[in-house]
Amino acid sequence: MKTFHASLVVICALCAFGNPAKSKAADKKPDRQVAITIDDLPAASNLLPAPAITEMTTKLLTTLRDQKIPVVGFVNEKKLYKSGEVDERINALRMWLDFGFELGNHTFSHASLNRVGLKAWEDDVIQGESVTSLLLAEHKMKMRYFRHPYLDTGRDLQTRREAEAFLVARGYRIAPITLDAWDWAYAGVYEDAKKRGDAAAQEELAKSYLSYSDAVFAYAEQQAKQLIGYEPKQILLLHGNQLEADHIGELLDLFRKRGYRFITLEDALGDSAYSLPDTYVGEEGTGWLDHWAITQGKIPQGAPVFPQAVIEKWKALAPTQP
């Protein structure tokens, strides 16, 4: 058996040397592109006090700015109104613009279009503009992007289309997503471990998160190729949490290893994939690759399974989750 292995190695080595063109092609990294978006600002968790939000925001934005990564952050202004902390929370939002990033609307209270009804949801969109629009105006910018809470785009096509027309009429572009590794589920457990000072648990969760992300990205790349024949400019969904603040650098490295460059959301939306037929409706929000698949009558299959142990821990903490 040992000899057999050894000869295989020799044969393979010969193959590689014998065909330089082929080996060069195999080494060539694919040219992939991704836009990063970060939701639920100023902080996904309602348990973080304002000083922790300031610290988290500074850490996250410093890494992103140093590495020249364009990002759009999506705000839930309801999260600003905590007694005694309003100014500091607004300042955490302002930091996004001071650091050179952009902010968009994610509704005032993170209302689901699938639950609250169209009229109440539209009111929540409008209420979500007040402070963010003022902050954008300070930087000579205007609100231009909207992200649906829970990715819930409507339970029926009429509601979906009416909501879209409402958003367009108010000057928004809808920000779809194609990559999502459920960092919110990891983050709840991670932030609890951090609060308890359990460094080993934090490390383990970060490792699991990065490896699950890698699997999710690989799956999305394959799914896209099968559905539309190429990998579109992807759009990643993250959330404002301590897991990202502590580990975003490793996530960026993971993207680079897969051959990605970082682009603006505006650039990504220029990809014709985002104009593909999309008649998805459902109780559960999901990413746009699933939208396109279901529109084509295909049931998405083979997605990586989210680690059950993390789900169990997240459920155990659920009463304290936002």
Ligand SMILES: [Zn+2]
């Ligand atoms: Zn959200």
